[in-house]
Amino acid sequence: MKRSRVNDIIRESEGFIRSHGFVLPPFANWTPEEFVGRKDEARAVIDARCGWDITDYGAGRYDEMGLFLFTLRNGRLADLQKGRGMCYAEKLLIxxxxxxxxxxTHVIKAEDIINRGGATLVVELFGSDEEGRFSENHGGTVFCDGVPRPYGPGDRLRLEPGESVTLLPGDWHAFWGEGGTVLIGEVSTVNDDETDNVFREPIGRFAEVEEDEAPLRLLVSDYRGWLS
Structure with missing residues (x-):
């Protein structure tokens, strides 16, 4: 993706988020230069990889296969392993x-996917085989706002604003907006996007960015280059 496209997506997303009455934390507004100047005090934000995250999954077709994310808060795997401390994460997606x-699916992370507003969120589900791999022949059961919902392979949930689904490791899922753009909340156990995502197809998690202009905001994938 070109950096100019990333910058445009950030601007568009900021407006969409505001239109739903959601306010991002202060560090969302830091310029790259401000982030560099405050990197010592912002170490917890950086290490938790909180912030802007725009991906085309390495395919270069963002409008067809992509996702906007902003990680609001994120704990540490060490706390999760000890069973105490900050064992949770929260994201906003579009x-x-x-x-x-x-x-x-995920190795560790359990997550609630919540339609926070906008159009319909479609979630397509498949189960896992005995070895935890994607299976076209297995279903499972998820909880939709606390109510069990059995699913067969390929079943699609349609979540309207306010509705949610709880997904556990082994629940393979894909999702997209239907009828427009959807603001999505994600509440989960600690999140590690570098190690905990298992994709059905061999694709990338982060976009490769072509620097055709200066960044408006740093992406979490920029942190190592700018803030290490």
């Missing part, structure tokens, strides 16, 4: 009409 977030 998915556009027909914009696929492809089939994946």
């Amino acid at each position: 998915s556009h009409e027909g914009q696929l977030s492809p089939h994946h």
Whole structure:
């Protein structure tokens, strides 16, 4: 993706988020230069990889297969392993009409996916085989706002604003907006996007950015280059 496109997506997303009455934390507004100047005091934000995250999954077709994310807060795997401390994470996502977030599951992370507003969120589900791999022949059961919902392979949930689904490791899922753009909340156990995502197809988690202009905001994938 070109940096100019990333910058445009950030501007568009800021407006969409505000239109739903959601306010991002102060560090969301830091310029790259301000982030560099405050990197010592912002070490917890950086290490938790909180902030802007825009991906085309390495395919270069963001409008067809991509996702906007902003990680609001994130704990540490060490705390999760000890069973105490900050064992949770929270994200805000935006998915556009027909914009696929492809089939994946997680090794550790359990998550609630919540339609926070906008259009319908479609979640397509498959279960796992006995070895935990994607299976076209297995279903499972998820909870939708606390109510069990059995699913068969390929079943699609349609979540309206206010509705949610709880996904556990082994619940393979893909999702996209239907009828417009969706603001999505994600509440989960500690999140590690570098090690905990298992995709059905061999794709990348982060976009490769072509620097055709200066960044408006740093992406979490920029942190190592700018803030290490």
